[in-house]
Amino acid sequence: MNDTQTTVADLRRAMARFVDERRWQKFHRPKNLSMSLAIEAAELMEHFQWLTHQQADALLREKGARSDIADEMADVLSFLLSMANATGIDLAKAFETKMAKNEIKYPAEKVRGKYKKPGTRE
Numbered sequence: 001m002n003d004t005q006t007t008v009a010d011l012r013r014a015m016a017r018f019v020d021e022r023r024w025q026k027f028h029r030p031k032n033l034s035m036s037l038a039i040e041a042a043e044l045m046e047h048f049q050w051l052t053h054q055q056a057d058a059l060l061r062e063k064g065a066r067s068d069i070a071d072e073m074a075d076v077l078s079f080l081l082s083m084a085n086a087t088g089i090d091l092a093k094a095f096e097t098k099m100a101k102n103e104i105k106y107p108a109e110k111v112r113g114k115y116k117k118p119g120t121r122e
Contacts, residue, residue: 012081016085030086034083040075041076044072044075047065047068047069
């Protein structure tokens with residue numbers, strides 16, 4: 001699998017198969033999955049907590065640390081995929097819809113190079 005050849009549907013099927021083989025559907029409910037997603041995201045953040053940007057960049061060049069970070073990212077993705085499966089939400093469609101909203105909310109000509117939302121004080 002890789003990003004250029006694997007679809008979201010492929011990933012969802014792989015996650016569904018993993019859950020099904022373990023009979024975990026009764027645990028993979030939206031409430032539980034949303035909490036698990038937040039926990040895994042926090043575990044990802046732990047790798048970078050207290051680091052400067054330069055230190056974080058250096059960390060990503062370390063093979064062992066990069067592998068650990070990739071594992072945490074995969075954990076986040078696995079719970080997001082499970083949540084999509086449990087809720088029946090089409091992730092690609094949700095992403096497309098949200099990006100269309102973001103295009104309106106954050107017009108490039110008004111936010112380019114800025115971190116604040118349009119209309120807030122600089």
